[in-house]
Amino acid sequence: MRSFSIHVGRLFGVEVRLHLTFLILPLFVFWTEYNTKHPANGARDLALVGIVLACVAAHEIGHMLVARRTGLIPKAVILLPLGGVTVFDESRIEKPDSAEAAWKREVSIALTGPLVNIAFAMIAAAVILSTNRGAHLGEWPFLLSRNLPRSLVWANLYIAGFNLLPAYPLDGGRVLRAFFARSIDSAAATRRAVSISHAIAMILMVAGLFSINHWLTVVGVIIFSAAQLEERAVIFQSVLDNVRLEEVMLTDFATLSPADTLEDALEKAVHSLQDDFPVVRGSDMVGVISRQRILEALRMEGNGYVQAVMNKLFEVSARKESLASAFRKLTSRNLSIIPVVEDQRLVGIVTLQNLMHSMALLAESRKLRRDEENS
Numbered sequence: 336m337r338s339f340s341i342h343v344g345r346l347f348g349v350e351v352r353l354h355l356t357f358l359i360l361p362l363f364v365f366w367t368e369y370n371t372k373h374p375a376n377g378a379r380d381l382a383l384v385g386i387v388l389a390c391v392a393a394h395e396i397g398h399m400l401v402a403r404r405t406g407l408i409p410k411a412v413i414l415l416p417l418g419g420v421t422v423f424d425e426s427r428i429e430k431p432d433s434a435e436a437a438w439k440r441e442v443s444i445a446l447t448g449p450l451v452n453i454a455f456a457m458i459a460a461a462v463i464l465s466t467n468r469g470a471h472l473g474e475w476p477f478l479l480s481r482n483l484p485r486s487l488v489w490a491n492l493y494i495a496g497f498n499l500l501p502a503y504p505l506d507g508g509r510v511l512r513a514f515f516a517r518s519i520d521s522a523a524a525t526r527r528a529v530s531i532s533h534a535i536a537m538i539l540m541v542a543g544l545f546s547i548n549h550w551l552t553v554v555g556v557i558i559f560s561a562a563q564l565e566e567r568a569v570i571f572q573s574v575l576d577n578v579r580l581e582e583v584m585l586t587d588f589a590t591l592s593p594a595d596t597l598e599d600a601l602e603k604a605v606h607s608l609q610d611d612f613p614v615v616r617g618s619d620m621v622g623v624i625s626r627q628r629i630l631e632a633l634r635m636e637g638n639g640y641v642q643a644v645m646n647k648l649f650e651v652s653a654r655k656e657s658l659a660s661a662f663r664k665l666t667s668r669n670l671s672i673i674p675v676v677e678d679q680r681l682v683g684i685v686t687l688q689n690l691m692h693s694m695a696l697l698a699e700s701r702k703l704r705r706d707e708e709n710s
């Protein structure tokens with residue numbers, strides 16, 4: 336999603352990006368103008384595109400402000416012609432304390448976007464009706480560059496209506512998923528919401544083919560692929576949340592002693608597949624060191640002791656901690672190994688290399704299990 340968008344600025348400290356599909360919008364405007372057999376007017380067409388952009392921005396700002404109030408930190412927002420996508424800072428997400436709180440947060444964030452648009456449409460309509468008698472708010476076509484006030488009202492209503500479709504990942508679909516998640520786990524809730532979304536997308540695609548308005552088909556295709564992308568991300572996240580370190584940690588691993596010389600250490604490293612080693616004195620963890628660091632130190636300073644070059648600042652985790660928390664520790668501090676301890680005793684290690692590997696295996700085995708359940 337990110338790669339098809341361009342940076343346009345910052346708003347409330349959040350990066351704002353414009354999705355390249357916004358370039359299709361002027362074409363759409365020209366096409367509708369052409370259909371009404373009136374000469375296109377460049378400045379007015381551009382103003383109409385600007386109105387749509389403003390409506391989408393207002394919608395996303397609504398989501399963002401509520402999200403921030405409930406403890407989610409928005410990092411970037413990508414504006415698309417029919418809505419937007421807010422990217423949150425994964426490393427700073429606060430988990431709600433209860434399922435009830437999670438449901439409330441999800442629903443209030445999702446509904447605020449469409450509500451902002453409905454409020455704007457109502458305000459705009461009230462202002463127009465009281466000042467301008469020639470706007471004909473109820474006349475077709477609702478979006479028309481020759482009638483910008485009417486377009487302002489209807490662009491807001493269209494965006495609100497479209498986003499309220501119960502087609503995940505649209506706002507309406509998010510509410511539906513949150514509703515399912517009250518009784519089943521989050522991955523299963525997502526799968527159910529995604530199948531409903533796929534059905535709606537199919538209906539739009541087919542309806543688009545049989546009507547004069549082929550844009551419905553395009554919208555259907557977009558919803559279909561967005562739903563699939565989100566499903567994958569959620570399943571990845573649920574693996575991260577539900578797997579405990581004890582299920583994936585390496586229990587058969589080599590350790591070094593601080594009294595080892597670097598040449599001894601390299602000798603041991605050669606006979607192991609590990610890239611990173613815990614350094615242990617007696618039964619105490621005293622540091623970590625990587626194969627890379629051993630090589631560098633040998634090259635730069637000649638032979639010495641592990642004690643002098645090992646990294647004494649490291650994070651430890653407990654057996655029952657989730658993969659998600661280990662991932663956060665590894666990535667936020669740029670570590671490559673986390674020792675797993677129990678009663679201050681080293682019971683295993685988790686390395687980035689081994690996490691990547693086990694993630695792939697876990698995802699695969701869950702898929703197999705799911706296929707078995709379904710058949």
Ligand SMILES: [Zn+2]
Nearest residue numbers: 418448498506
């Ligand atoms: Zn929305």
